[in-house]
Amino acid sequence: MTTAAPASRCVGLIGLGAMGQGVARNLLRKGFKVHGCDLRPDARAALVREGGQACATPADLGERCGAVIVLVVNAGQTEAVLFGPGGVAAQLRPGSVVILSATTPPAFVEKLGERLAALGLLLLDAPVTGGVTGAAQGTLTLLTSGPEPAYAACEDVLAAISTRGFRFGTAHGLGSKAKVINQLLVGVQIAAAAEAMALGLREGVDPQLLYQALQSGAASSWAFSDRVPRMISPEPGAQTALDIFVKDLGLVLDTARASAFPTPLASTAYQMFAIAAAAGLGREDDSAVIRIFPGIGRPPAGAA
Amino acid sequence: MTTAAPASRCVGLIGLGAMGQGVARNLLRKGFKVHGCDLRPDARAALVREGGQACATPADLGERCGAVIVLVVNAGQTEAVLFGPGGVAAQLRPGSVVILSATTPPAFVEKLGERLAALGLLLLDAPVTGGVTGAAQGTLTLLTSGPEPAYAACEDVLAAISTRGFRFGTAHGLGSKAKVINQLLVGVQIAAAAEAMALGLREGVDPQLLYQALQSGAASSWAFSDRVPRMISPEPGAQTALDIFVKDLGLVLDTARASAFPTPLASTAYQMFAIAAAAGLGREDDSAVIRIFPGIGRPPAGAA
Structure with a gap:
C-alpha cells in the first residue's frame, strides 16, 4: 500500500x-x-x-x-x-x-x-x-x-x-465478518460497562473511584475507558448514536443465525440496546444504554 | 502508605x-x-x-x-x-x-x-x-x-x-463490591472474547489475523488480549481455573439478587462458564470457555 x-x-x-x-x-x-x-x-x-x-x-x-x-x-x-x-x-x-x-x-x-x-x-x-x-x-x-x-x-x-x-x-464477506465480530465485542463491552457501573451505583460504590480503579487493570477495555465517563457525566453529549448498536448487534445476530450458531452475549447485549431504543434513546449517545437500569437515570445537570 | x-x-x-x-x-x-x-x-x-x-x-x-x-x-x-x-x-x-x-x-x-x-x-x-x-x-x-x-x-x-x-x-463491603464488579467485567469480557473468536472460526475468518486486527482497536480489552492466544493455541496451558469464574460470577449474581437488581450480561456469562464447568472443564484454564461452542474444540496438538 x-x-x-x-x-x-x-x-x-x-x-x-x-x-x-x-x-x-x-x-x-x-x-x-x-x-x-x-x-x-x-x-x-x-x-x-x-x-x-x-x-x-x-x-x-x-x-x-x-x-x-x-x-x-x-x-x-x-x-x-x-x-x-x-x-x-x-x-x-x-x-x-x-x-x-x-x-x-x-x-x-x-x-x-x-x-x-x-x-x-x-x-x-x-x-x-x-x-x-x-x-x-x-x-x-x-x-x-x-x-x-x-x-x-x-x-x-x-x-x-x-x-x-x-x-x-x-x-x-470475510472483511465484513471481521467487522461484525468487532462490533460484537464493542457492543457487548459497552453494555457490560453500563451493567457494571449501574450495579456499582446501586450498591453505593463511588462511581468515579470505581472507574479509576477498574479502568487500567484486568477489567479494562477500550469501551469501558471511553464510554464510562459519558455514562456518569451529567452532560455527556452525543458522540455516537445508540441506534448504531441496535443495527450492528442485529447484524451479529443475523450473521450467527444464518449459521444457526449461538451468540448468547451478543443476543443479551442486543436486547439491552433494543430496550434503550424502544424507550426513546436511539438517537442519544450509545452510553445511554446505562439508563435501562432501574433508578440509574442521567444525573441531574449540575450534579458533581 | x-x-x-x-x-x-x-x-x-x-x-x-x-x-x-x-x-x-x-x-x-x-x-x-x-x-x-x-x-x-x-x-x-x-x-x-x-x-x-x-x-x-x-x-x-x-x-x-x-x-x-x-x-x-x-x-x-x-x-x-x-x-x-x-x-x-x-x-x-x-x-x-x-x-x-x-x-x-x-x-x-x-x-x-x-x-x-x-x-x-x-x-x-x-x-x-x-x-x-x-x-x-x-x-x-x-x-x-x-x-x-x-x-x-x-x-x-x-x-x-x-x-x-x-x-x-x-x-x-465497599471494597468487596468493587472487586465483585471487577469480576463482572473480567468474566463477561473473557466470555465475549470466546464468543467472538468462536463465531469467527465458524465463519471461516482466520483467527490469528482476527486477533491481531481487533486487539488494539475499539474492540480491545485486557481479557481479549490476554486470553485469546490461549483460546486459539493447541497447547494453552492452565494459568487460571475456569471454576474461579463460576464462583466469582456467582458472587456477582448473589450481590445483584440481594438488591433485586438486573445483571443480564453477568447472568449470561455465568451460564457460559457453568456450561463449561458442567462439561468437565472447571479445572482447565478459563479460556476453555470457548469450548462450549459447538464444533470449536481445542485444535489438535501440533496444528498451526
Missing part, C-alpha cells in the same frame, strides 16, 4: 458524514482529487471548502472516478447509491473499483461482488474501524477482503486513508 | 498459593517478618526457603502477628481460618488487624467486621486485583474499605504489597 498517487487520480466518496469528511481531507492532503456526494447540502458545502468537488448524485461520480468509496450507514443505503435512481454502478467504467466501507451484512457483500462483476466492476470489502478520529487522522484500520485485482486498483487510496490494513482473503 | 516498616514487625499470611507466595516475598524483601500457613506442606516449605516462618495452623500466627493477611479462595475458607478449629481470630491480640484479600460476598464482609469488632479486632476489606504477576512484583491493586483505625494499623503492610490502593469508604 505504498504506491504513490498520480496527481490526477480522482476518488469518489459517497457519504460525507463525520467519517467521510475525515477520509476526504486525507485524500485531498495526499494529492487525490475528491468528488463527493451526500444528501445533505451542508455536508457537500464542507467538502467544497476543503478543496473537493461536490456532485448532486452518485451517478455523477462515476463518469470521473475509477475508485469510489462507499461510506454510508447500511446495506439499504449502499443498495440505493449503487443501483437506485442516480446510482453510480451503471456509470462506472469497466475495471473501476467500489470500496465498500459501510458496515453491511457479509451475505450482502458476497452477492454485491457478483452483481458488480456482472457489470465489469471490482469490489473491495473494506469496512473500517477507528472511528471519526481515525478517519480525520488517516489512521483507520481497514478490515478487507476481495480478489487481487480489486486491491491492485486501489492500493494508493487505501494507503492514503489508513495506517493498518488487514487482508482476510480473496472472498468478499 | 509510605510509613517505614519497623524491622521487627511481623505479618501473618494465611494462604500461600501463587498470590500468597508473591505477597510473602515482597513483605520479606521490605523488612517484615512473615509467618505463614497453608494446608499444603510444599507451600509452607517454599515460604521457609524465602526466609519466612511456617506455622502449622492459623492459630499459631495470632500469638506473634499484629496484622494478618487472608489470601484464601473464598468465604468458606475465610470462615474456617478465622473461626474454625485452629482458627486465628481467638488468638489475635486486641487491636490487631485482619486484612481480608480473598474475594468474598460483600454481605459476608459486612458481618465479619461486626464479628471481629466483638473480639476487639479490626478488619480491612481489601480484595486485590493484578493477579499473580502483581503479587510477585508488589504491584497489586487493592480495592479497600474499612474504618480509619484499620487502615492505620496496616498502612506499612499495604504499601509493601501494592502500588495502587483505592479507598472506597469506611464501610466494610
